[in-house]
Amino acid sequence: MVATFEPKQEYRVIGTRPIRHDGYDKVTGRAIYGADVKMPGMVWADALRSPHAHAIIKSVDTSEAESLPGVLAVATAADMPALEGKEVDLGEGTVNFKWASDNILASDKALYAGHVIAAVAAIDRNTAQEAIKRIEVEYEPLPSATNVAEALADDAPVLLLDLQGNDLGEKVSNTNMAAHNRHELGNPEKGFEQCSLIVEREFTMQMVHQGYIEPHNATAFWDEEDRIRIWTSTQGAFPVRKQTAGLLDLDESRLKVTPLEIGGGFGGKIPVYLEPIAAILSRKSGRPVKMVMDRKNVFEATGPAPGGKVRVKIGVDDNGKIIAATSDIYFEAGAYPGSAVGAAEQCVFACYDIPHTRIDSYDVVVNKPKSAAYRAPGSPQVAMATESVVDEICEKKGWDKIDFRLKNAAKEGTRRADGPIYPRIGLIETLEASQKSPHWNAPLDPDPDNGRKRGRGIAAGYWFNVGLKSAVNLSVNEDGVVSLVEGSTDIGGTRASVAMQAAEVLGLEAHEVRPVVADTESIGYTDVTGGSRVCYATGYAAFIAANNLADEMKKRAAMLWGIDVSDVHFQDGVFSSKTDPELNLHFRELAGKLGDTGGAVTSTGSVDLEDAGGGFGVHIADVDVDPETGKTDVTRYTVVQDAGKAIHPAYVEGQMQGGAVQGIGWALNEEYYMENDGVMANSTFLDYRMPTSLDLPNIETIIVEVPNPIHPFGVRGVGEVPIAPPLATVANAIHDAVGVRLLETPMKAGNIVEALEKENS
Amino acid sequence: MTTKTVRNVHVRTTINGQEMEFLVPPYMSLLDALREVVGLTGTKEGCNDGNCGACTVDLDGRIVDSCLVLAPEAEGKEVNTIEGMATPQGLHPLQQAFLEEAALQCGICTPGFLVAAKGLLDNEPDPDEHRIRHWLAGNLCRCTGYDKIVRAVEKAAKA
Amino acid sequence: MHPFEYVAPTSVEGAVKVLGEHGERARPIAGGTDVLVQLRGGRYELDAIVDVKNIPELMQIRNDSDGLEFGAAVACYQLYEDPGISAEYPGIIDAASLIGGIQIQSRAGLGGNLCNAAPSADGIGPLIVYKAVAKITGPNGSREVAVEDFCTAPGRTVLQRGELVVSISVPKPPKGFGAAYERFIPRNEMDIAVAGVASSVQLDSSGHTFEASRIALASVGPTPILCGYEPGSSGYDDPLAGKSVSEDSIAAAGKLARGSASPINDMRGTIEQRRHLVDVLTRRTIGLAVERARAAL
Ligand SMILES: Cc1cc2nc3c(=O)[nH]c(=O)nc-3n(C[C@H](O)[C@H](O)[C@H](O)COP(=O)(O)OP(=O)(O)OC[C@H]3O[C@@H](n4cnc5c(N)ncnc54)[C@H](O)[C@@H]3O)c2cc1C
Numbered sequence A: 001m002v003a004t005f006e007p008k009q010e011y012r013v014i015g016t017r018p019i020r021h022d023g024y025d026k027v028t029g030r031a032i033y034g035a036d037v038k039m040p041g042m043v044w045a046d047a048l049r050s051p052h053a054h055a056i057i058k059s060v061d062t063s064e065a066e067s068l069p070g071v072l073a074v075a076t077a078a079d080m081p082a083l084e085g086k087e088v089d090l091g092e093g094t095v096n097f098k099w100a101s102d103n104i105l106a107s108d109k110a111l112y113a114g115h116v117i118a119a120v121a122a123i124d125r126n127t128a129q130e131a132i133k134r135i136e137v138e139y140e141p142l143p144s145a146t147n148v149a150e151a152l153a154d155d156a157p158v159l160l161l162d163l164q165g166n167d168l169g170e171k172v173s174n175t176n177m178a179a180h181n182r183h184e185l186g187n188p189e190k191g192f193e194q195c196s197l198i199v200e201r202e203f204t205m206q207m208v209h210q211g212y213i214e215p216h217n218a219t220a221f222w223d224e225e226d227r228i229r230i231w232t233s234t235q236g237a238f239p240v241r242k243q244t245a246g247l248l249d250l251d252e253s254r255l256k257v258t259p260l261e262i263g264g265g266f267g268g269k270i271p272v273y274l275e276p277i278a279a280i281l282s283r284k285s286g287r288p289v290k291m292v293m294d295r296k297n298v299f300e301a302t303g304p305a306p307g308g309k310v311r312v313k314i315g316v317d318d319n320g321k322i323i324a325a326t327s328d329i330y331f332e333a334g335a336y337p338g339s340a341v342g343a344a345e346q347c348v349f350a351c352y353d354i355p356h357t358r359i360d361s362y363d364v365v366v367n368k369p370k371s372a373a374y375r376a377p378g379s380p381q382v383a384m385a386t387e388s389v390v391d392e393i394c395e396k397k398g399w400d401k402i403d404f405r406l407k408n409a410a411k412e413g414t415r416r417a418d419g420p421i422y423p424r425i426g427l428i429e430t431l432e433a434s435q436k437s438p439h440w441n442a443p444l445d446p447d448p449d450n451g452r453k454r455g456r457g458i459a460a461g462y463w464f465n466v467g468l469k470s471a472v473n474l475s476v477n478e479d480g481v482v483s484l485v486e487g488s489t490d491i492g493g494t495r496a497s498v499a500m501q502a503a504e505v506l507g508l509e510a511h512e513v514r515p516v517v518a519d520t521e522s523i524g525y526t527d528v529t530g531g532s533r534v535c536y537a538t539g540y541a542a543f544i545a546a547n548n549l550a551d552e553m554k555k556r557a558a559m560l561w562g563i564d565v566s567d568v569h570f571q572d573g574v575f576s577s578k579t580d581p582e583l584n585l586h587f588r589e590l591a592g593k594l595g596d597t598g599g600a601v602t603s604t605g606s607v608d609l610e611d612a613g614g615g616f617g618v619h620i621a622d623v624d625v626d627p628e629t630g631k632t633d634v635t636r637y638t639v640v641q642d643a644g645k646a647i648h649p650a651y652v653e654g655q656m657q658g659g660a661v662q663g664i665g666w667a668l669n670e671e672y673y674m675e676n677d678g679v680m681a682n683s684t685f686l687d688y689r690m691p692t693s694l695d696l697p698n699i700e701t702i703i704v705e706v707p708n709p710i711h712p713f714g715v716r717g718v719g720e721v722p723i724a725p726p727l728a729t730v731a732n733a734i735h736d737a738v739g740v741r742l743l744e745t746p747m748k749a750g751n752i753v754e755a756l757e758k759e760n761s
Numbered sequence B: 001m002t003t004k005t006v007r008n009v010h011v012r013t014t015i016n017g018q019e020m021e022f023l024v025p026p027y028m029s030l031l032d033a034l035r036e037v038v039g040l041t042g043t044k045e046g047c048n049d050g051n052c053g054a055c056t057v058d059l060d061g062r063i064v065d066s067c068l069v070l071a072p073e074a075e076g077k078e079v080n081t082i083e084g085m086a087t088p089q090g091l092h093p094l095q096q097a098f099l100e101e102a103a104l105q106c107g108i109c110t111p112g113f114l115v116a117a118k119g120l121l122d123n124e125p126d127p128d129e130h131r132i133r134h135w136l137a138g139n140l141c142r143c144t145g146y147d148k149i150v151r152a153v154e155k156a157a158k159a
Numbered sequence C: 001m002h003p004f005e006y007v008a009p010t011s012v013e014g015a016v017k018v019l020g021e022h023g024e025r026a027r028p029i030a031g032g033t034d035v036l037v038q039l040r041g042g043r044y045e046l047d048a049i050v051d052v053k054n055i056p057e058l059m060q061i062r063n064d065s066d067g068l069e070f071g072a073a074v075a076c077y078q079l080y081e082d083p084g085i086s087a088e089y090p091g092i093i094d095a096a097s098l099i100g101g102i103q104i105q106s107r108a109g110l111g112g113n114l115c116n117a118a119p120s121a122d123g124i125g126p127l128i129v130y131k132a133v134a135k136i137t138g139p140n141g142s143r144e145v146a147v148e149d150f151c152t153a154p155g156r157t158v159l160q161r162g163e164l165v166v167s168i169s170v171p172k173p174p175k176g177f178g179a180a181y182e183r184f185i186p187r188n189e190m191d192i193a194v195a196g197v198a199s200s201v202q203l204d205s206s207g208h209t210f211e212a213s214r215i216a217l218a219s220v221g222p223t224p225i226l227c228g229y230e231p232g233s234s235g236y237d238d239p240l241a242g243k244s245v246s247e248d249s250i251a252a253a254g255k256l257a258r259g260s261a262s263p264i265n266d267m268r269g270t271i272e273q274r275r276h277l278v279d280v281l282t283r284r285t286i287g288l289a290v291e292r293a294r295a296a297l
């Protein structure tokens, strides 16, 4: 039975904006990130990567590299354990061991440009880089398939010869289609018959990257006891341990992973890439080995978000109700199966209450890096499709875009198209807040005097959020300050939001709880910082730990006062006797008197939360489009989102703003631009074109709070929702400005001009 | 053709007010020299090709991407990095404003933004929003969407 | 990166000597914003890099009644922070102030931009429409080359073994002259031109007739293109001379420029988009150049 909570209205710490605990280190340059790690005897390694998108590796000759002075060790796939046919659990369900291992160090085939073939450890970075140039690889290049259409063509080159595709339960071989799933609710065909308007559109989307500024890195040391220590920037130290141990076929407890500060992840720093290689090179060289990717490696060979095709068909009746909807979703998994297409199924119609739905999804392997999670994985792509079609329906019918969404909005009790029934959710409140927002009510001049055309767009989006496992340890210091140890790496201020939840329980100020992110030997198992789960689940664990700590402190107070523990009351940081008004001590005072009461006061809290309570957002954008060049600038932007309860509102706003801006970049410019030979042409920040400060207005935020009944403070995950709506929001705004609807991302200037020319001819 | 075919060069420079000498391979960037040789890891590497600004330092009063400066070019020059921004008396107003305005999330871009923003405020004490956005366009931040960074710089300018 | 020596001569002769010794295996470094990126990208290997910023001639700026002359290692900011140069050479400043971002402009200069000879270079077109000349010194002495004749292919120039550009000299524009540069980029800064156009016009005293003009295109051919000019030839077919300033004449120039472009498809844009942009940007830059010319009448 899941515990439910009645939200409080008033909090002391929650809802305030204290300075984050790790802030001082981060504004002074003292904070140690993965690439900053240094240790005695440390050497550098670099990897040789395939220049081909698809090739058979016929031979690898490392002898010349090995003989270069300064080279200490060389690693190839031959150094990985050979566990052909085995399945391993690397934290996200079982996977084919060979594929997982091959993605780290390719054995027989290179499946994308950037695929690691070999690696070299040397006395310094430059020597390692020079050494890898001396490795001779004989390739037999094969034709490549870098998108869904190419990969599913009849004559497509097959990437994985041992792949057994699952087509609605039937096994298929000799294919690039790893999986085809279906969800059906009601009878969509019958449903469409009742509709007075049906709009069906197909959208094509290019692969995009999370674009974190810090490249992947790992430092590993394999010692005499066959224990491996790893220092890395990761979204989860425990998952790094699990994956690396699995890939090296070792017991997990042989590994100790110390997470350093992490310079952004957005889902992309969950998989391991370098850790097993650095470990092998350390074993062979006897030295701590450090690896840091360059930016090109990051683009070419980490885990971007899938591009693909999404077809959406929605039918409405004359009363403004959606009667039926269907979707076909094709995602590029990258070189190995496992795109976010399953999550996309859950999101595609999540904002609406629709009686008849069908969703078909396809996971397709292509010659690109294996895709990974990227902030609300799968949701932005399908929101682009659904919300563009909804916009078109409203335009065609002359319906108000918010009223229509309100009329069809999912609410408590609605069955989501893929099955689950919603608990209390806040979409309606979010839509209502949008309707009342200053932005939505501001007049819009369609012909501003800068020669541009101005338009306004709106779209909604959803993310289900996750719970999973977290652990928190607390201990009381003599001065009343509480040390908090957690396993959740902090990418954006979660030390503060977790500490604040403990402080709220203990009646302390935010800065009186000192959070530390610990290594895998110093805290209980904690899942990744991802799925918008840290503030929710680790915060929940902190809540439990704090309550346990208060209970222990009650015992100590009872001991000091010589009364029964049942007589001790704790509220707002004060312990008191229920019967003797003279007996009361603040937490801080009591902490100073613990000397002879039985040693340190500590507590733990751990959770494994199955549900999380989904979140919804509604975005509004104004854009100026230059009709001659197609240049599109976002001139005003508002994010409205249900946060459940904003623990630290400034960091909630920050998530909303950051997610929206990543979505704006995705909408307008970002893409993997593949050359005909299957190589990414734009693997630099210069040509990948993420938004700069000059490309954006301030991002207005409106936090809606519909408390999540299954969290003690009502928290919902907030990190991922805000990247779902922007693609469609911008598309709808462009349509409003210049009258053309782009069925693709990125919506590049040239394509807007082309669409306008087509429209006018 | 080994890395030892060229001799290290001797560089004398002033870093954060402190005169310093060090030896580096002539092809080493100022960024790597700061991080690997001098031991100042506050300056970050995001791209190593001038596109992210994470490696921004002040070189003789101008902000530059230290990944696109060779360490020997710093000979006789003054280099100021994030580590030199706070004084024993306290944080620079920009650092304080970044904390108060929550202008950092992961924080990897923060040193670069702070050094760049200081370069602006040192010369233009009262820039408007557009000027701040223009000045900082060479610094990428993927977490914040820039809103809070711009506000923090505005706040520090007023302080 | 292949290890290279760092040499910092203090005289032109010193630089010429090292460059001559190493030939293709040495290159000058001015701001380094191209050469270091290309070295790291593995585009070429060097045995020596020649820092030219300690050579006085390459760092000087002279702006007087004869015109503007600046050393080949002068950084962009030194041009646009100079109020005199900004006022008198706005078309050059258009480019100097948009290359990269502030950090890049602290180092990158128009000399490096020219010598790098990228098809997309923003600085070269403006120099062409101002009739700038590159002053070159090498083992065999000094020579001058008009900027429109300087680039020969992507990344290739007229420079011979041991030669370097010492300075760029821009004649003083007469009364009635105006110029402007605009490029199209998807972002607003830190981006490479999909297409760029520099235009200059010489108006008669009434301000209503073109006496002469130049239109130079960026990112739409292997080298910068001066419309109406065959590199190396002596003839120049001025697109606007003698015409009255009107929407029609400007539109015709746009069409003509469009026809002069020979772009390719790549990640930054398509052939069709680039031709179209040349037309749009030509009209816009001529409009701005006319405005500037009239303001100075
Ligand atoms: C992030 C970023 C953004 C950029 N944005 C733009 C942009 O918007 N527009 C644009 O046009 N370019 C851009 N560039 C490219 C580059 O900054 C410019 O081309 C710049 O003008 C080059 O000048 P530099 O002084 O840095 O050249 P350097 O890199 O020092 O030199 C460039 C080339 O010229 C040679 N050279 C230098 N000086 C001489 C000399 N005196 N004689 C002979 N040869 C010489 C060098 O050997 C080298 O081959 C950008 C680069 C980066 C990294």
Ligand code: FES
Binding pocket: B044, B045, B046, B047, B048, B049, B050, B051, B052, B053, B054, B055, B056, B065, B066, B067, B068
């Ligand atoms: S690391 Fe120097 S600009 Fe990115």
Ligand code: FES
Binding pocket: A213, A263, A264, B103, B104, B105, B106, B107, B108, B109, B110, B140, B141, B142, B143, B144
């Ligand atoms: S705070 Fe993470 S990149 Fe700026």
